[in-house]
Amino acid sequence: MSTLLQVRGLRKSFGQRHLLDIAEINIEQSRAYVLTGMNGSGKSTLLRILSGLESAQTDEIKYLDNATTFSPYPRHLRNDIVYVHQHPVMFSGTVAENIAYGLRLRKAENIEKQAALAMCWAGILHLSDHDARHLSGGEKQRVALARAKVLEPRLLLLDEPTANLDGEAREQVIALIPTLTQAGSSVVVVCHDRELIALPDMHRLKLRDGKLELRTTAA
Template identity: 50%
Template sequence: MTLLGVTDIAKSFGERRLLAIDTLTLSAGQSYVLTGENGSGKSTLLRILAGIDAPDSGHGLYGAQRFDWHPYPDWLRREVIYVHQHPYLFHSTVADNIVYGLRARGVDAGRREALLAAAIAWARLDHLLATPPQKLSGGERQRVALARAWVLSPKVLLLDEPTANLDAESRRQTIDLLRGFCAAECTTVVACHDRDVIALPEMQPLHLADGRIRPRPVASD
């Protein structure tokens, strides 16, 4: 069953036509890995899906509800979450960063505490609670960002190169967490070049080339 679909998505920067996607449909609960060369438009596509950026034209369908980007609907913002490759963290505390979205949504303090505790356990962040966010490593920041997304129970999670530039152990931990999302009901799209992520059995391939979603090229090695 299609959860999120977009049609006739065009996006140009200046003279350059970056995206020209006829249709892209994401099934409920399915996980996808989005590949494509650097500069092919992966981040732009994820940002458009999350309503952070708008296409020049096109429309979308979420379940049976049509939407566009003028404006991107608030109800959809609650369902679709984008996690940046280099997540921004507030310089307060790790816990504050995790519950930020819950507070913004008006979730009461008791429920916030319960979700915070569950997220800390889920992302194995207990030993980092006293560390200033700006002192965290790239892998730790990525785990805080995943915990911050996880507490919001998104229906669609868009991860932008979550394992890029991480050491081997951080990569392994991050892949474990993203598999947790994939195993849940969440529809997940992971933009990446990471062979271990691409090879995960639950991942359906999406490949972006020349602005379109194409079949993935056969690996050359």
């Protein structure tokens, strides 16, 4: 596997509290990782740093073997790295309009077709004309995943995608994760969901005392 993103010497502090002191992060192309750790260990903060939503000190950053930076956060990273919040915000309008939002910002072609394919992938085509703000938690999470996937990110960062979901809604979200790497994206998922952690070919990263440990691949 080729390396997609490599970050060395990543440090993050809040006042006198040193939250992260990570020697190295290596994210390979088309690979899925689950990021675990105690509450407050900095998992969500790390995702926000990787997506350019939060600042941090770094010694070296390489993206596709080319030197880059997180500050300022370059446009090519903003296009290629997409972050999905644990509680995704639905924009005013229909599900279809939500899915197409990023494509319209990028002035993409065949927007309606791409949005329809993304909705089919997420199993929400039947909701295309529904007000996105009035969906269930599981439906909103699948809209958020489709809204991210339609942009064809090289790296997708998911923060607790199955939190507060149960039953069929949770199973539907978990089933979508492997299809993302099959489509060529790398995925980093913050979660405590044992079933998601145990997905085949899922590599485990654990945050402990500000350090990042690579665990064995889940069976």
